[in-house]
Amino acid sequence: MQLDRIDRKILTLLQANNRIPNVELAAEVGLSPPACLKRVKQLRESGVIAQDVALVDSELSGNKMTMLVSVEMERDRRDIYKQFQKSIHAAPEVTQCYQTTGSYDFTLVVCVKDILAYEAFIERVLRADPNIRKFHSSVSIRRIKYSTAIDLE
Known part of the structure; x- marks a missing residue:
């Protein structure tokens, strides 16, 4: 269109x-x-408007921690990537997932209530996947910008 x-x-x-x-x-x-x-x-x-959603304040939901997680897969294979993507779709803590270039294959945005919830996510999703070579976690200390809007001008 x-x-x-x-x-x-x-x-x-x-x-x-x-x-x-x-x-x-x-x-x-x-x-x-x-x-x-x-x-x-x-x-x-036509699909130009993909969804109408409500953006909920994550702190009000009890999820006070946002983690940025970079994931490196063991091998560069389509079946491994598809399986990983399936597990990410099933993980409610993951609010965003991007396949990336560079040292890591994927970058995740993970929202959890505390470090214990993050540890549980790591065990259930990341360490349970034998095709993940390594991952790196960064804790967001402050959100500077948050928008879903794209520039159309």
Whole structure:
């Protein structure tokens, strides 16, 4: 789907607040409410808008620790990577996972309530996988920026 200036403006506004009333959204982008609603529907149906979600404050959920974990696999094989990815999808502590270049194969963002919960995650997920050569953990001491919005301008 080709995005025009109005689609980009709609997406920028929805990334900031996806609960904005359609009438307000339409006024912001210069469309009639029915035309705006049609555009948003098209953006959802085409997959440009992948999900509508609520971002929950991790501290309010009890998860006060964020760990950045770099993982190096034993071998560079598709079946090993697929199995690892399956275990990561099943681990609720992992909020993000990226396959990366460089010294490590994957980078994880792991949110847990405390160090004991992190140790349990390590034993259950990382040390249980014989195809992981090594992993490195870093503790986030402060979140400086947190956004899911992508630049569309």
